[in-house]
Amino acid sequence: MAKVSTRKSRQYWLFKSEPESFSIEDLKAAKDQTTYWDGVRNFQARNMLRDSIQIGDGVLFYHSNVDPLAIVGTARVVKNGYPDHTAFDSKNDHYDPKSSKEDPTWYMVDIRLVQIFETPITRAMLQGVEELEEMVLLQKGSRLSVQPVTTDEWQVIHRLAGLKPSV
DNA sequence: GCCAACGTTGGC
DNA sequence: GCCAACGTTGGC
Numbered sequence: 765m766a767k768v769s770t771r772k773s774r775q776y777w778l779f780k781s782e783p784e785s786f787s788i789e790d791l792k793a794a795k796d797q798t799t800y801w802d803g804v805r806n807f808q809a810r811n812m813l814r815d816s817i818q819i820g821d822g823v824l825f826y827h828s829n830v831d832p833l834a835i836v837g838t839a840r841v842v843k844n845g846y847p848d849h850t851a852f853d854s855k856n857d858h859y860d861p862k863s864s865k866e867d868p869t870w871y872m873v874d875i876r877l878v879q880i881f882e883t884p885i886t887r888a889m890l891q892g893v894e895e896l897e898e899m900v901l902l903q904k905g906s907r908l909s910v911q912p913v914t915t916d917e918w919q920v921i922h923r924l925a926g927l928k929p930s931v
Numbered sequence: 932g933c934c935a936a937c938g939t940t941g942g943c
Numbered sequence: 944g945c946c947a948a949c950g951t952t953g954g955c
Contacts, residue, residue: 807938828953905935905937905953907952907953935954936951936953936954937951938950939951940947941948
């Protein structure tokens with residue numbers, strides 16, 4: 765019998781990336797427009813990657829540490845959490861000697877591009893929207909690079925992009 | 932470039 | 944187990 769998802773409904777997430785290291789254009793250029801989301805080295809984010817994020821979930825792709833800060837498009841989860849092999853590679857920037865193949869510390873998922881927004885939804889735009897006041901991204905001091913997004917937030921952001929909620 | 936917020940490390 | 948010191952993130 766095929767493996768069945770443990771929950772019925774799709775969930776939504778926001779992934780941050782510095783475009784200098786990996787931009788949504790890089791995702792577009794990747795083979796099958798798909799990538800593994802490696803390098804997350806925070807336990808809270810790790811738990812989401814390992815335990816919560818599932819195939820079919822929607823991902824807002826956010827560019828951080830750049831002008832303009834913005835949600836630049838969406839992606840879809842195409843592979844559930846599995847060990848982040850970059851932690852095993854001593855030559856990799858994200859190498860972590862405490863993580864082993866036998867007992868991995870860090871996890872990643874695979875995502876595939878859905879769309880690049882014609883007009884990026886800038887952080888400044890988000891900050892003006894009452895329905896997004898509680899969005900994790902906009903909370904003071906929020907540094908999580910993988911964050912949950914509510915269904916309402918997902919829909920508001922698609923509306924701002926002039927799109928029907930897709931994925 | 933600044934600095935607040937946060938996570939981790941290590942001495943005790 | 945506390946907490947000061949330190950390093951990093953990331954908005955501004």
